[in-house]
Amino acid sequence: MSNKIAIITGASRGLGKNTALHLARQGVDIIGTYHSREDDAQTVVAEIEVLGVKARMLQLDVGDSSRFETFAAQVSGLLSAYFKAERFDFLVNNAGVGMYASCAETTEAQFDQLMNVHLKGPFFLTQKLIPLIADGGRIVNISSGLARFSPIGYAAYASMKGAIEVWTRYLANELGPRGITVNAIAPGAIETDFGGGTVRDNQDVNAWVAANTAMGRAGVPDDIGAAIAMLLGDGGRWITAQRIEVSGGMFV
Template sequence: MTTTSAKCTGSKIAIVTGGSRGIGRDTVLRLAARGVNSIFTYNANQAEADKVRALAIEAGAKAIALQLSVERVATFDAFVMRVREALDSWGVKRFDYLVNNAGTSSGASFEAGTEAELDAQFAVHFKAPFLLTQKLLPLISDGGRIVNISSGLARFTFPGRAIYGPMKAAVEALTRYMALELGPRRITVNVVAPGAVATDFSGGMVRDNPQVHKAVADHTALGRVGLPTDVGPVIAALLSDEFGWVNAQRIEVAGGIQI
């Protein structure tokens, strides 16, 4: 863990899972540009996490990178302790925003899907945001914000996404229940559903495969694939005070794909 000792009293603090790459990375940097400090997680690539941290600091925010493999629920208690230590190092006890972004891809069809892949996708995409948010609830400020990440594939279908898409649909249902039950604490919970985004997700399929890239662009009203820089600003905006009356909503950020 890399940290600083300066206090950040008065500044908002976000936790972003999967913040070292793709949409999570852009979210951390968009928040930094708004003066929001971040504790973000990475799975394995500490070098990339260090780059994101440096960019956030360059933008004028504070940032701490913590390793977390979200499928390993047994490590969540230790992670929460590290979050407490990070907050203490900044002279505060609570954080304000949580973005459940970390995820992995699945290219399984219904016919070929296995129990092992079902279990793996469930662990990352549903079990992790459910249980990690539970563990972090005592540290989230009343009046805070939570954004979960879904996918356009929860609304439309694409070959080879028979496990991934339904798991994201479950996240959308979970979001509504979280919003209802956390309402007494004035914590809003919304879900952002990106369309196909050109990142290294799913082996860089959308970014690097010309056929997939063209097919996505051809089926998108705005005529191109999405970029992390299309999605990060929306997540950052949803966490702001201006969106405080938006709650339990699904916001698809996809340029009008499959409409």
């Protein structure tokens, strides 16, 4: 029996890489995307292949929807030629960029970038890939705890994530007849290089996060990758249209 196949955007680092490695350990083959760091992407491929599964990386700018039809054709060709499959099973819309600015300071260019990467990108990329998703497959969209709590500086970013959560419910309803589940994972503050690595590298910020989190620490990538892998495992088959916050109890 052939392995399940997952597509993960932004898989060359951070949460995407961690998710890819968790799924690979569960015997899932990986198609990842990277924006510009091809060397990092190929390093991840090597790490995955050591785990005994297949992996390939494709370059993709999630903020450029004009390329999605070509990307879907690339995926179709790769499935046939390398994975010996017609369909893939899991889609994780993970790729993103961070931006800190108050409502008063946010520029239209910043807003448009966040819109393109975090909302328009996942929406239309998924649209193009839906014909290639196997019946009974699963989609996970990455939201943020910032869609629930509201510290100053994240209004535009969090607004896109709030929209992702609404879209997740609609998509789950549309794809339910095909047995495809759609959920949103909402991480809390995580120690990665996202947003300049502030949570990881700024000790004051890290301590503030820990003091406001029930589990007493900031999150790490392994917390999120493990949660996504769990949701894509057998135990997630009856979970759909949900926002699942993975924040260790931040601001409860």
